[in-house]
Amino acid sequence: MKLSTFRLMLKEGIINIYKNKLMSLASMTMVIASLIILGLFLLFALNLIVNIEEIKKQPEVTIYCDHELDEEGILNIERAIKEDERVREYTVKTKQEAFEFMKDILEENKDVLEGYSEEIMMVSFEVSLYNPENSPAFVETMESIEGIWRIKYSQEVVEFITRLVYWVNLISIFIVAILLVISVFIISNTIKLTVFARRKEVGIMKYVGATDWFIRWPFIIEGIVIGILGSIISYILTSYGYNVLESAVNSGEFKSSLIFTGMVKLDIIGSQLFIIYAIIGTIMGAVGSIVSLRKHLKV
Amino acid sequence: MIEFKNVSKHYENGTIALRDATFKVEKGEFVFIIGPSGSGKSTLVKAMMKEENATNGDIYVNDYKVTDLDRRQIPYLRRSFGVVFQDFRLLPNKTVYDNVAFAMQIVEAMPKEIRRQVPMALALVDLSKKAKAYPHQLSGGEQQRVAMARAIVNSPCLLIADEPTGNLDPDTSLEIMKLLDEINQRGTTVVVATHEKHIVDSMKKRVIELEKGVIIRDQKKGFYKNEA
Ligand SMILES: Nc1ncnc2c1ncn2[C@@H]1O[C@H](COP(=O)(O)OP(=O)(O)O)[C@@H](O)[C@H]1O
Ligand SMILES: [Mg+2]
Numbered sequence: 001m002k003l004s005t006f007r008l009m010l011k012e013g014i015i016n017i018y019k020n021k022l023m024s025l026a027s028m029t030m031v032i033a034s035l036i037i038l039g040l041f042l043l044f045a046l047n048l049i050v051n052i053e054e055i056k057k058q059p060e061v062t063i064y065c066d067h068e069l070d071e072e073g074i075l076n077i078e079r080a081i082k083e084d085e086r087v088r089e090y091t092v093k094t095k096q097e098a099f100e101f102m103k104d105i106l107e108e109n110k111d112v113l114e115g116y117s118e119e120i121m122m123v124s125f126e127v128s129l130y131n132p133e134n135s136p137a138f139v140e141t142m143e144s145i146e147g148i149w150r151i152k153y154s155q156e157v158v159e160f161i162t163r164l165v166y167w168v169n170l171i172s173i174f175i176v177a178i179l180l181v182i183s184v185f186i187i188s189n190t191i192k193l194t195v196f197a198r199r200k201e202v203g204i205m206k207y208v209g210a211t212d213w214f215i216r217w218p219f220i221i222e223g224i225v226i227g228i229l230g231s232i233i234s235y236i237l238t239s240y241g242y243n244v245l246e247s248a249v250n251s252g253e254f255k256s257s258l259i260f261t262g263m264v265k266l267d268i269i270g271s272q273l274f275i276i277y278a279i280i281g282t283i284m285g286a287v288g289s290i291v292s293l294r295k296h297l298k299v
Numbered sequence: 300m301i302e303f304k305n306v307s308k309h310y311e312n313g314t315i316a317l318r319d320a321t322f323k324v325e326k327g328e329f330v331f332i333i334g335p336s337g338s339g340k341s342t343l344v345k346a347m348m349k350e351e352n353a354t355n356g357d358i359y360v361n362d363y364k365v366t367d368l369d370r371r372q373i374p375y376l377r378r379s380f381g382v383v384f385q386d387f388r389l390l391p392n393k394t395v396y397d398n399v400a401f402a403m404q405i406v407e408a409m410p411k412e413i414r415r416q417v418p419m420a421l422a423l424v425d426l427s428k429k430a431k432a433y434p435h436q437l438s439g440g441e442q443q444r445v446a447m448a449r450a451i452v453n454s455p456c457l458l459i460a461d462e463p464t465g466n467l468d469p470d471t472s473l474e475i476m477k478l479l480d481e482i483n484q485r486g487t488t489v490v491v492a493t494h495e496k497h498i499v500d501s502m503k504k505r506v507i508e509l510e511k512g513v514i515i516r517d518q519k520k521g522f523y524k525n526e527a
Contacts, residue, residue, distance in 0.1 A: 004410050204388045207348070208449070209378035210405040212371070 001217070013221030016194045023190040024226055030186045031230030031284055032237070034179035035277050039238040041172030042273065043264075045165050050264050052161045061127040061135055061153040063142055067095075067120065073147040074123050080145055081125055086134045090127040098124065122149060180284060187226060187288025188295070191219050195296045202297060215297070220289040227285025231277035238273065242266050300326045300457060300488050301347065306356035306366075308342050308512070316342035318512045320356070324490060326456065329483045331499050332492040333523060334509035340492035343509070344461045347490075348382065349373050361457060378406055380457035381450025385465035387442040389434040395421070395445050396430040402449045420448040424478060440471035447478060457488045464498055472498050496523040 001009075017024045063081070065074055081090050093101075099118035103110045129135055135153045142151055195202075205215055246263045266273075301324040308317040316339045324330050332340050345351040346358055349365050358365040361379040368376060389398050399420055403413045421427050424444035434442055443463060450458055460479065464472035476491075476498050483489045493499065499506060499522065506521030507514055516525055 002407050005404065005407050008404055201390055204390060205401075205405060206374075207377065207382055207384075207388065208402045208405055209374045209376075211374045214374075214405060 005214075009218045009221050010225075012218040013225055016218070016222045017225055019197070020190055020193050023186075023193055027183070027187045027190045027226045027288070028230040028233070030179075030183040031227055031281055032234045034176065034183050034284070035231055035234035035281060036238055037179060038172070038176045038280070039234065039273060039277065041168060041176065042276070043238075043242060043269075045168050045172070046269065047263050048161055048165045048168065052158055052165070061129065061139060061142075061151060063125045063127060063151050064149045065123045065125075066147050066149045067122045069123070069147040077142075077145055077147060078125065080142070081127055084138065084141065086129050086131070086138050088128045088130045090125050093124045093126065095119065095121040095123055098122065180280075183284050184288045184291060187223050187285060188292035190226065191223055191289045191292035192296050194219060194222060195292060199297070216289075216293055219293055219297075220286055223285035223287075223289030223292075224282050225285070227281035227283070227288075228278060230284075231274075231281030234281070235274045235277050238277075239266055239270060300324050300328070300361065301490065302357075302359040303343075304357040304359075306346065306353045306358055308339070308346060308351060309354045316512050317346070317353070320509075320512075320514050322507055322514060322517055324488060326488055327483075327486055329480070329489045329502070329504040330491070331502070331504055331506045331521075332490065332509065333494060333499055333506055335494055338494075338509040339512040340494070340509060341461055342512075344382075344459055344490075344492050347459060348377060378453065379455060380459055381447075381453070381455045383443065383446050383450050383458070383460040383463045385462035387434070387439075387446045387466075389442055389445055389449075391434055393433075394430065395426060395432050395434070395437070398434070398445055399449045399452050402452050406453060408453075416452050416454075417448075420452040423451070423481075424448045438471075439467050440474060443467060443471075443475055444478065447475070447482070451482060451487070455487065457490070458482060460489070460491045462493055463491060464493065464495060469497060473501060476502060499523040 063077065065077060069077075078092065081087055095118040098121040099113075102121065103113060106112065127138075129138060139151050139153055142148060202215055243266055246266065250262045301322075303320050303322050306317055306320045307315065309315050320339075320343065332343055334340055342351060346353045347360050347365065349368055353366050356366065360376065363372070363376045363379065365376060390401060393401065396417060399417045400413050403416060408416075418427065418430075421430055424447050426441060426444055426448065429437060429441060429445075434445065437445065443466075447458075447463075458479070463479070464475050467475065472495065479489050479491060480502065503520045503522070506516065506518050506523070508516035508518075508521075508525070518525070
C-alpha cells in the first residue's frame, strides 16, 4: 500500500469512528474493561511470582535443637548440615541470641522472662538451600538425626503461592477469554454499522475496480484505531491505579511482614504491559472488523 | 476489444436473458446495444463486467478472458474500462472533485497525478465550476457528467454505459450523447446500452439489437428501427 493510500484510509477510518460515536465508545469501553482486567491479573500474578522468588531466597529451613541437647549433639547436627550438598549457607543462632531476640519481640512485656535464663531457649540453625524444591527431602534427612526438636521450612508458603499463581492464571485466562470474545463481538457490531452505512459506496467502489483489500482496509483501520485508543486509555488507568496502590503498599505496614516483600515498581514492567495492551487491543480491533466484514460484506 | 462467442445467460430462476450471443467490437468503435426493456441489455453489460457469470460461451474484454477470470482478477478487469449507469452511482458525501478523484485513488495513482487528471476530466465534461459541489446539489445531467468524468479519468480505452440517459430529459440526453461521441472521437471505444429511440437515431452508429436475449440485428450506421 502506498503512503498516500494509507493516509486516505486512516482518515476514512477515523471519520467513521467519529460518525458512530456511540458505538465506538461502547467498543472502546469493552476493550478498556478487558484490558484492565487482564492487566490486573497479570500484575497480580507477577507480584506473586516476584514474591515467591524473594521467599525462595530467604532461609527456607529452620532447625531447632532439643534444648537439653549437649555441645556434642549440636556439633553433630551442624556437621550434618555443613556436609549436605544441598545447603548453600547456614547460620547458627545460639541460645543467647535467641533469648535476646525473644526479649526484642516481647518489648514492654519482657518481664515475663524475669527469672528465666537463656537456658530455656534452643540452639537453632537457619539453613538456605540451593534449590528450595529440595527442602522436603532435606528436612527428611535432618529428621533422622538425634536431638532435633522441630524443623520449620517456608516451602509450604512457596507451594501455597505457586498453587495460587496457577489458579490466578487459570481464572484470568478464562475471564479474559470471555471478555475478549465480547469485545470482538461489540467491535464487529460497530463496524457493521459502518458497513451498512457504506454498502452502496462499497458497491460503487467495486464497479470502479477497487480490490477487496482496498475496500477492507478502512474498516480494519477503524477497528484497529478503536483497539489502540482503548489500549492507551487502559494503560493510563492501569498505571495510575497501580502506582497509587504500589506506593501505599510499599510504604505501609505490609512491607515489614515476613513473607511479603513488597510490590514491583511499574517502571520496571510498564513498557511491557503497554506493549501487551497495544498488541491485544490491535488484534481485538482487527479481528472485530474482519468478523464483521466476513458476515456483512462479501469481500 | 470486446468479443462474445456463443454467450448464454440462464438466471437461477430459469429466465434465459441471453441466448447464443456472438459479436465483436473493434477498437475505436461506437456501438449501441438496443432492445426493449427485459431484452437482456443489462445482462450483457453485467456479463462484460463479470457482475454476472455467463452460463455458456466465452467473453473477451481488453485482453481479459472474462469467462475464465479469477475472482481476484475482477478489479483489474474493471479498471481496464470506465462504466456509467442510469442511476449515476455517485458517492453522496463526496464532492464532485472527490468523486472523480476516487476512481484514481482506488488504483493508487500518485496524488500529483490525481491533481493533474481530475481537473482535466472535469473540464472535458464542462463541470470545472462545480468541483466543490455535492451530487445532490446537481441536476441529473450534471450528475451523469460527473459519472462520465469518473469513468474516463483513468484514461481507459473502453467506456461502457448502461442506459446513461434513462433518468434524463431528451435535451439533456442528447448532450450526454454528444459527450460520449466526443470521448469516442478521442479514440475511446464506447458501448451504450439503451432503449431510447431518439438518441440512437440521432447518432447513426452501429446498432446491435436484442430481443428476448437473442441478437436479431447487427448493423453499421443503424437506426432504432430496422429500416433496411
Ligand atoms: N438477477 C436476475 N435474476 C433473475 N432474472 C433476471 C435477473 N436480472 C435480470 N433478469 C431477467 O433477465 C431478463 C433480461 O433482463 P435485463 O438484462 O435487465 O434486460 P434489459 O436491461 O434489456 O432491460 C429479464 O427477463 C429480467 O427479468
Ligand atoms: Mg437494463
